[in-house]
Amino acid sequence: MKDTRRRGARLRLAVAGVATIAVLGPLVWLWQDSLMPAAYSVMDMGYADYGGGPSPSPPGHGTGSGHGPHLTTGAQGHSGHTATARSVTSLTAERGRTADVAVTLVARAQRFRLPTGRSVDGYTLNGTSPGPAIRATVGQLVEVRLVNESVPGGITLHWHGVDVPNAEDGVAGVTQDAVGAGRSHTYRFVVDQAGTFWYHSHQVSHEQVRRGLLGALVVAPARRPPAGTVDVVALLHLYDAARTVNGREGDVRVAARPGDRVRVRVINTENGETPAWVGGAPFRLVAVDGTDVNEPTPVRDTAVMVTAGGRADIEVTMPEDGSPVRVHIGGPGGLVLGSRSYDAPAAPRPAKKLDLLSYGAPKPIGFAVERADRRFAYDIGRRPGFLDGVPGVWWTVNGHMFPDVPMFVVAERDVVRMRVSNHSGESHPMHLHGHHAVVLSRNGVRATGSPWWMDSLEVGNGESYDVAFVADNPGVWMDHCHNLPHATEGLVAHLMYEGVSTPFTVGGPAANEPE
């Protein structure tokens, strides 16, 4: 009797133990499988996706939907002939040429004050945040010496929207090592496109950008603007949740005379998209992400949605009767143009949004999208799992969780099409480094307006965009979500050119952490 009972108890215990292992075993396996090594090359991440194009050599592991290990052994990578590969460090601007614009930016960790007196514990460049606006003329060579005086963990500068040579892209662990405290790094690139851009750190970027390592970069066209033109930057940033334009809470006042044409360069440095609208006059959206819109028409009572990381140049012609104009950026505040004596009244946010798919007039984009050499899918989802050992509900790319994400491989001069779709439950501002892509369609509806060239694209939940670009800037380029915390949550993939490799690693002695 006693024995039977004891045996029964043992059996029960064994069954419970087996059940526990059955529940915990797979979880523990998934957990340990997700742990990242102390240092790894992004080239060894995930699996190669050739987009239907030729693969340069028999790949080390499966293409397309391959599972395989996350990280292949160092020498293998996706690049095939690593022996003949060009290093990203060789992809620079003309070395002998002297700089036309030379700037030194000194980064510090410090407590600083916004003009309204609010004290912010963050990072500055030359003592301010936002850092100084860098201005250049198209065709000039810009040289920026970045000195890290005291920012712990190292810093970099990424030139958001400028298609710089890969070595100058400023991504820690991909194109350079993070610049540690007491060190410096020089960036050199030719600005070959007039427009509105910005710069920011790409080391621990979700934290360093939020705390102030950023600034505006404006490239003026070669032709001087006609008299009666006012050009103003409106850089949106939140410091400790305080909304600022050019570092200032409340309104920014801009002098303008009746009849003046005011170009407001709205830069959204935040993680979420923001609406901009104009009260008191019609406006034209003259440029998006640094590319002019073709034949923009005047609109009113319409909001322009500015993607996180994106830029929108809004042009207002000042009313002849001398009344002021208010440009709202996200909320009641923004810019007041041309007011001498009284405030421009606030205008409620218009319900209507400007649809860039049909705004402006079409014109040739300069390459044949029908004969694409590569077709990629960048499909964003979400599922539970472990990210470097941390349980959560994480983003996926083409069904795979970081670091099992695709490496999009292209060859130089390829015409590339990509379908970016999102069914993750939240919207994502997707940013491709080093290239401008043109939007072909959204949810199957073809673009009919001005060519919509962009580097930052808000892809809403349930939306799907077809975009195209020419692979004309060799290197290893990040293609990630610019809601920067989302990048830390694994929404990062890369675009890689055949025959290019990077000697840098994420992690390692420089503690590179691009996200």
Place this chain on the structure above:
Amino acid sequence: MKIVYKVLAYLVAVEVAVQAAVMVYGDAGLGKWVAQGGVLDKTVMESEASPFPEVIGLIAHGINGMMVIPVIALLLLISSFFARVPGAVKAAGLVLLLVAVQVTLGLFGHDIPALGALHGLNALLLFSTALYAARRDRSVGVPAQAEPRLGTTG
């Protein structure tokens, strides 16, 4: 192990109550902040800073709901294997299932608000199920004790 099982089951119920409390705390703080002139848009929502102090409630809701409660529910299931409470495994399994449903509804409720409404209803279901799981031994307590025991059980 029975007591571990019981405590974990009650803990799930307490956690659901905490979730309801911190959510409304955060929501009320948001309402007050907006009433005082704060403007909420996507840039503020996605910034990692705290525009108003009660935002801690919303952050706690997310961490508690996506990490802490699933871990407790998982431990509850494991403890149920050893608890020797009739129907414990089934009850704990149901709790874990409802937790999974709850997280899913919570996340997809961001885009489809009607799922957010179901998230609220499912919370009540989860709360009740957790209490049901915790009190499983009571209904069978009397006959079980009627049988003489020999001290090897615990």
